[in-house]
Amino acid sequence: MNISVIGTGSFGTSLAMVLLDNGHNVLMYGRNKEVVSEINNDHTNSRFLKNINLNAGIRATSDLNEAANHAELIVLAVPVKAIRSVSKELNQLLKELDKKVLVVHVAKGLELGTHMRVSDVIQEEMSDETMVDVCVLSGPSHAEEVALKAPTTVSTACRNPKSLQTVQDVFMNKYFRVYRNEDMTGVEIGGALKNIIALAIGVLHGLNFGDNAKAAIITRGLQEIARLGTKMGANPLTFLGLAGMGDLIVTATSMHSRNYRCGIMLAEGKTIDEAQAEMGMVVEGVNTTKAAYELSKEYGVEMPITDVLYKYLFNDISEEEAFYALMMREKTGETDKLEDLMEEQYKDWTRE
Structure with a gap:
């Protein structure tokens, strides 16, 4: 699949490595142009994953429209406080592109003020015109260990069994095991x-x-x-x-x-x-x-x-x-x- 990882932090970067190992075409998006340049040119992300070499096949961009245009599946790997604004921006771009994507978020928190869960925030900002489903990927998974391909096991949850199976298939490999769960x-x-x-x-x-x-x-x-x-x-x-x-x-x-x-x-x-x-x-x-x-x-x-x-x-x-x-x-x-x-x-x- 063509997959865009939104966020160039430690976990987003480690998941990009998992997805590339699984044969997917991965594009990362980040606002920090220095980090984006380092990923593309040096194949490292020293700010968030020290002493880790990235696969040269991982590309990065600071153009969110390019990331939206690339994606069949989007991984939202940004802090909780950024989820609403990023979802809103993606929704507008995907409308203009006239396309729908499957969204997987990995944020762990609650929105201040509304107390909403992250999936509810995403659903509030993205429409049926732009999003197939929203799923969550969560569990005991330090980014540093995932990047080193240390054995890791996580859960994915979604209300749609078909989307749930897709996420499991996309992420799972010999060192990154994914269990399905219907309890979002x-x-x-x-x-x-x-x-x-x-x-x-x-x-x-x-x-x-x-x-x-x-x-x-x-x-x-x-x-x-x-x-x-x-x-x-x-x-x-x-x-x-x-x-x-x-x-x-x-x-x-x-x-x-x-x-x-x-x-x-x-x-x-x-x-x-x-x-x-x-x-x-x-x-x-x-x-x-x-x-x-x-x-x-x-x-x-x-x-x-x-x-x-x-x-x-x-x-x-x-x-x-x-x-x-x-x-x-x-x-x-x-x-x-x-x-x-x-x-x-x-x-x-x-x-x-």
Whole structure:
């Protein structure tokens, strides 16, 4: 297929390498002309993937119209905050070109203000005239490892089984395995909310808390993700899979994770802006914490880790206050409230 990858960041670049290995004609689009030139001339992307040589078959452009004209399938690999504007621009270009494409997004977050999932934002900005379907690709997949062809397994979700099969066929190879999942809500919520927990774990690491505390936050964090996700209509079993537990583990335990590293920097005294500037990349967990905090109030879901992290990030409470708020909560059972919620939602799913 002719595939355009919109975004020249680390994950977009690594996916371009996967797609080229699979025999597709790949064109990348990026706004930064220096990065585009480096990809075309040096076959590297040193800003986002250090010490990685790109296949010479990967081409890049800074002309979005060229990328739209090239594509049968578009991979949206831009930060959540750019999804709406890029989708709107693509929609107009595709209308002028009188063509439709399949869209696959890999963004992990929620839109600030609207609290919308990424696929809903795309669907709001792109019409039936320009888009066949929108799918999500998500799971435990550090770009650095994908670029090195390290074994990686992810999920893809879409409401249309035919499009879902197409995405699996397009991306899957011997080192990049793709599982199908019909639960778009669960896959997107799992991918978004795990960044909150990874950010919290990074703060704990920076404060020299031990593995016991980290394990507790990861475990309780997964329950928070499941509580909100099931309230929003997700299949609870999704959170035990790649887009839930899998992505949470890899993001909350690795220095490859920008959310984990950002948490460490915050604990060391850096501001959010300073931490993001040092990494040179967007830390999705910051905005997602705010969106998820507001969503939890909207849905009436208890999310103590998200609540405390929100206050730490935006209300300027100290690490000591945050720790006390988590550890001195009321006595409760480990699965109180979660079992009833998940059982109720699972019945709804199996009934469908």
